[in-house]
Amino acid sequence: MTYAETVAGQISDLAAGKYSSEELTRHYLQRIEALKTLNCYITVTSESALAAARRADSARAAGHSLPLLGVPIAHKDIFCTRNELTTAGSRMLYNFAPPYDAMVVDKLEKAGAVMLGKTNMDEFAMGSSNENSFYGPVRNPWDVTRVPGGSSGGSAAAVAAGLCAAATGTDTGGSIRQPAALCGITGLKPTYGRVSRWGMIAFASSLDQAGPMTQTAMDAALMLGIMAGVDPRDSTSIDSPVPDYVSSLETPVSGMTIGICEDFMAEGLDTASEVRIADAIRVFESLGATIKPIRLPHVRYSVPAYYVIAPAEASANLSRYDGVRFGYRCKDPASLEDLYKRSRSEGIGPEVQRRIMVGAFTLSAGFYDAYYRKAQQVRRLISNDFKSAFDQVDFLVGPTSPQPAFRLGEKSDDQVSMYLQDIYTIGASLAGLPALSMPVGLAAGLPVGLQLIGRHLDEARLLGAAHQFQSRTHWHEARPELEIS
Amino acid sequence: MMSDWEVVIGLEIHAQLNTRSKIFSGASTRFGAEPNSQACAIDLGFPGVLPAVNQAVYPKAVAFGLGIGASISHVSAFDRKNYFYPDLPKGYQITQMDRPIVVGGSVEIPLEDGTSREIRITRAHLEEDAGKSLHEDFHGSSGIDLNRAGTPLLEIVSEPDLRSASEAVAYARYIHQLIRYLDVSDGEMAEGSMRCDANVSLRRVGSSELGTRTETKNVNSFRFLERAIDHEISRQRGILESGGVIRQETRLYDPDRDETRPMRSKETAMDYRYFPEPDLLPVEIDDAFIEAVRNSMPELPREKAARFEAQYSIAAADARTLSTDPLLADYFESVAALCGDPAMSVNWVRVELLARLRRDGIEVPALPVSPEQLGALLKRIKDQTISGKVAKDILDALWRGETASVDDYIKIHSLTQVSDASSLEPLVDRIIAGNPKQAEQYRAGKTKLLGFFVGQVMKESGGKANPQQVNEIVRSRLG
Amino acid sequence: MEIGEKTVRNIAELAQLTFDESHLATMQSSMGDILNLVEQMQEVDTDGVEPMSNPLDATQRLREDVVSEPDQREVFQRLAPETLEGLYLVPRVIE
Structure with a gap:
């Protein structure tokens, strides 16, 4: 069959x-x-x-x-x-x-x-x-x-x-x-x-x-x-x-x-991939679409803004994993602090820990405006870039x-x-x-x-x-x- | 020297809103349930669940804001406040930091000397309550009950305008009265429906800078509030006068030892890392909503007291006392309407009723005597069917539930007042004859003895004689 | 951006994570790398730009005040590491 x-x-x-x-x-x-x-x-x-x-x-x-x-x-x-x-x-x-x-x-x-x-x-x-x-x-x-x-x-x-x-x-x-x-x-x-x-x-x-x-x-x-x-x-x-x-x-x-977002076709793109992308665009042209180059001036700041916003939100979202109500709990916790720290450190892997740390840092006293608020402002500018493109x-x-x-x-x-x-x-x-x-x-x-x-x-x-x-x-x-x- | 220091106090009052369900979940807010039986996946902070805002908190918060003359935010928003504690399941509390629902406002609190003072309110914001950690020994563990987690709270933050523990209590009482009036909260302090955090600092008289403050947390009775603040004032004064410095810290009041002590769990400096709650969007309310709340608001204590004074021609102090509790105020108004004598009603409600309430330690809703019964009783005094003395006995009988009807009781116990001269005159004559010495003194000008004769006649009549009538007869017989 | 060891320890405290010495050093250097990447956005002029905390240009819907959640304690507590008499247990908390 x-x-x-x-x-x-x-x-x-x-x-x-x-x-x-x-x-x-x-x-x-x-x-x-x-x-x-x-x-x-x-x-x-x-x-x-x-x-x-x-x-x-x-x-x-x-x-x-x-x-x-x-x-x-x-x-x-x-x-x-x-x-x-x-x-x-x-x-x-x-x-x-x-x-x-x-x-x-x-x-x-x-x-x-x-x-x-x-x-x-x-x-x-x-x-x-x-x-x-x-x-x-x-x-x-x-x-x-x-x-x-x-x-x-x-x-x-x-x-x-x-x-x-x-x-x-x-x-x-x-x-x-x-x-x-x-x-x-x-x-x-x-x-x-x-x-x-x-x-x-x-x-x-x-x-x-x-x-x-x-x-x-x-x-x-x-x-x-x-x-x-x-x-x-x-x-x-x-x-x-x-x-x-x-x-x-x-x-x-x-x-x-x-x-065509020119900012996406810039340095860093693998050459063979670039060729395939160009071929695909020609298919759309052959289907009767008009191609127009577009600039998104702030989109190059996407990764920096994202690596503030996403870890910040994650740092709070992942606080519920504390070994109390569900999920992994460390063996024989000596104190409440020990329960929290070991359950989280043993239960959560290194990359996630890294992002929780970065997120907690960017939200911490004295850094919020320079990181979190700034990233949310950059986010607005990126969103506006897309709006004008559309x-x-x-x-x-x-x-x-x-x-x-x-x-x-x-x-x-x-x-x-x-x-x-x-x-x-x-x-x-x-x-x-x-x-x-x-x-x-x-x-x-x-x-x-x-x-x-x-x-x-x-x-x-x-x-x-x-x-x-x-x-x-x-x-x-x-x-x-x-x-x- | 006490006079060298000025006390500066600000209060943060947490009032639980009396909604049916929680602020972000459909779990019940009923008090006293089995542990964790009213904690759903949202309250427990389970993976993947999301908060959904209860609409009922908005009319309540807005009514409070209007009640203190505050400005109501047309756009308010929630933030996350991050810290780890077992009674906070998500590891963050959803609260309002940047855009609270109520901004500004003030209240006028009555002071002991009969004057009043304006206390400014910084803000009032919505947030979720935490659960409870129970520290009794569960084999070396603490037990966590999350039934309370997610109960809606209005946190009311005052400016540091309070200058003594008794002012702080007067302010807290005022807020307590207001939230009950506006049906914002049931205000049951014993159940933790209203809790106070007191920020206390001292400064040299004349100084405009604020001293370092401490925060005493979670005081849930007026008596403890007064004692906690007084204790903190003398502790700080002791330190300052011996040249020490006050440490900014969070303290806990221990009513058993009558002392405050630093909270160990809050020793490390907290960095709450507030940021906008991404699971929720800004809440918009329009003028029509605010006006609808305004129109449905009951009369506020201040307004009610003013009306009582004018409408019933009663003393300001009486009007204020009767207005402290909306149920008591309604009770008074019913009695006054039934008996047609506001002045007499004030006296009976304020003195007789409140004394019995205090004696039995019960609250107005549990009053065993209805306004109809008291109104009927006062009517019988007014139409001279019974004397005031007999009326008090009947009130006690009503209170004990021995009778439901004033008139039946009067009839059964033949308590009708004797007012006709033909029955009273022989009685008066007998008393005068039995007390020749006093009669002689009276006639010689010692008219104060009138009371003695009236009293004797009243006693002889078993309280049934009409005192006014007796008065007149005694006077004419001895005159 | 250089991030000091003391800061890393402090953040770990806030996040309730614990690292041994070698992991602490690794964390310190990788946080530094990430913050360097993030640092690029400082060159953007954001004066007067309203922060965007959510991509939706909408306002919150409100829920009716009804009790919709039944008692499911047994169901939830079957998933818990340690409970007693309906309570979640944690090592003794000292206030």
């Missing part, structure tokens, strides 16, 4: 009765087991997945229909799943099975999706290589000596390796887009607030946003339509109707103006990451160079804008991603443009060759 590789394909095959959800789920569970060495999943929920698949099959037999009925998906292990382990990639939560579901998990379940398991990630979503997971690094399916990117590296690698057709991810400074680029898949970070953050373990609250990671723009549109929407439990979720993303996929690109163009394109997947360990001792991986993605994060990465070719056998950045709540246009591109090209269908053990 051959199974469709995309969500859209599976929806129609399941509807046509080509195979059952149980068969499809079993296929994925077997493949996950066979490709265990990629370390994409922290937890595989085989039993409950099969049970859910069987329920989906019975529901279908009884004449019920739901948008994703019986489609197996995976969740990044940052989303709380009721009574299922939710670790956020941290030792701190090695035993944490929350009594509630994240809103995203709830919505996808109600839409009929079957959860295969929880995907690996950088601890508390801090990282660009997935090497910061307490549960070991994820390997890039295109080259297992290389990183899949991060922090949603498990989700990206799982989709690329065919260990699920779609997965959820979260993006704070590039954590959906960068791994999507490095693994050759389509990843969308929606507008800040488009998707509820309820039940999504917080990294930086004013930046965190959940989104779909899929093989195609079509699948991303299918997923986002379910994930998006206002949630009374998330005060920062946007109260605006969710459009039909699938129906707007056919909107032609012709007549649109696409901005007076001239419909969306922006550029690279997602400075180079394709790097080797495991290559940057782990140099966090500043690691931080610069997100140089192209952080701007949209700070401004809260929707941004998508899709594969536009290979460089030395490794995928290259193109980033599309859109106006506030203009996900439909980004998905449409990506779909138009994918209707004309085949890069999204390229698959890594994997040795099945």
Whole structure:
């Protein structure tokens, strides 16, 4: 039996009765087991997945229909799943099975999706290589000596390796887009607030946003339509109707103006990647779009501003991990202080500790104005740059990451160079804008991603443009060759 | 010498708002529940959960602001205040630092000498309460109860305008009265619904610079507040007069030992690292909302006292006493309307009722005598059915629940006052005849003895004789 | 930006983290590196620029004052390292 590789394909095959959800789920569970060495999943929920698949099959037999009925998906292990382990990639939560579901998990379940398991990630979503997971690094399916990117590296690698057709991810400074680029898949970070953050373990609250990671723009549109929407439990979720993303996929690109952000094509971009980006832009031109160079004068300060704002928010968000009410607690604490300090120092990994320290420092007495306030001002200027750009163009394109997947360990001792991986993605994060990465070719056998950045709540246009591109090209269908053990 | 030092006090009063649910979660705020039975995932600071703001805190905070003549912020916002403590599950408290809901304002507090003084209020802001650490010995551990975590608080910060412990208490009492009046808080101090932190410093008389202050935390009774401040004043004076310096620190009042001592857990200098709460957006309220709150506000104590004075022609001090508690004020107004005699009502409510309340240690809501009953009783005094003395006995009977109806009681115990001359005259004559010596003295000009005769007649009549009537008869018989 | 060892210790205290000597030195140098990266933004002229603490140009929605959360103490406390009689336990706190 051959199974469709995309969500859209599976929806129609399941509807046509080509195979059952149980068969499809079993296929994925077997493949996950066979490709265990990629370390994409922290937890595989085989039993409950099969049970859910069987329920989906019975529901279908009884004449019920739901948008994703019986489609197996995976969740990044940052989303709380009721009574299922939710670790956020941290030792701190090695035993944490929350009594509630994240809103995203709830919505996808109600839409009929079957959860295969929880995907690996950088601890508390801090990282660009997935090497910061307490549960070991994820390997890039295109080259297992290389990183899949991060922090949603498990989700990206799982989709690329065919260990699920779609997965959820979260993006704070590039954590959906960068791994999507490095693994050759389509990843969308929606507008800040488009998707509820309820039940999504917080990294930086004013930046965190959940989104779909899929093989195609079509699948991303299918997923986002379910994930998006206002949630009374998330005060920062946007109260605006969710459009039909699938129906707007056919909107032609012709007549649109696409901005090329010159600041993104500057020094630091790998030459082979640059060529692929230029090729992709020509495809858009051939589809009838007008190309216009755009300057975003403050975007080069994105990384500095981000590395103040995100750690500051994280330093507070991670104070709740204290060994008192849940999660890891050190052995035989001698005093309250000992309990706090050892539980946190033993339960939290080095990169996360580093960011907590930087965050606490930038907020501390005497430094707040020079760091935190300054960064929030720079953030405003960056946001204003995007606003003026969107007076001239419909969306922006550029690279997602400075180079394709790097080797495991290559940057782990140099966090500043690691931080610069997100140089192209952080701007949209700070401004809260929707941004998508899709594969536009290979460089030395490794995928290259193109980033599309859109106006506030203009996900439909980004998905449409990506779909138009994918209707004309085949890069999204390229698959890594994997040795099945 | 005490007179060499001027005492400077500012109070931070934490008032729990009497909402049904918490400020950021749907858990109940009911007092006295089983430990941690009213702490939901949000109150416990679980991973992935988010706060959602309770709308009910805004009309309450705004009413308080209007009650002190403050300006109400059209845009207020929450911040995070970061510190580790077991009763603070998230490791930060959500509070308002930069943009509090209430800014400025003042109150006029009554002083012991009958004058009053204006105390300025800096701000009042919304925040979440912390849980409780229980330090009884749980095998060398402390127990944490997070039921209180997330209860809405209004923190009311005064300017350092208070000059003595008794002024601080008068101010705290005033705020206590105001928050109860405005239904902002139930003000149950024993349950911790209102707690005070006192910032105390001393400076040389005439100096305009403030001295180093200490903060005495979490005082939850007026009596303790007075004692804690007085203790702190004498402690600081002792240090200053022996040439020492005051250390800026947080102290805890221990009512058992009647002393304040430094809090060990706050020894290290705190750096709270405030920053805007990113899980919440700024809260906007418009003029229409503020006006709606204003229109639904009850009469404030000050306004009520002024009205009582004018409407019922009663003394200012009486009007103020009756206005301290809205329930007592309503009670008085009902009684006055029922018996038609405000002056008599003041006397009975202020003196007789309050004395019995104090004696039995109960509060106004638990009064065993209804305004209808007291009104009926006073009506019977007024129409001379009974004497005041008998009325007090009947009040006691009502108080003890021995009867529900004043008139039935009068009838059953035949307490109707005797006013007709034909019954009283023989009685008076008998008393005069029985006390010839006093009668002679009276006739010789010692008219003070009138009271003696009236008293004897009253006693003889079992309190039922109409004292005015007896008065007249005695006078005419001896005249 | 140079960051002193004393500062690092002080920040660790605020963050309730503990480092042994070698880790403290590593932390000190990597914090310095990150702050150097961050330092670039000081060249931006931000005079009069309103800080942006949230990308949403919106105001807070308010929740009705209703009790919606049932008692789930047993469910929550099953996840706790140590409880007794419904209380979370921590080493003795001295106030």
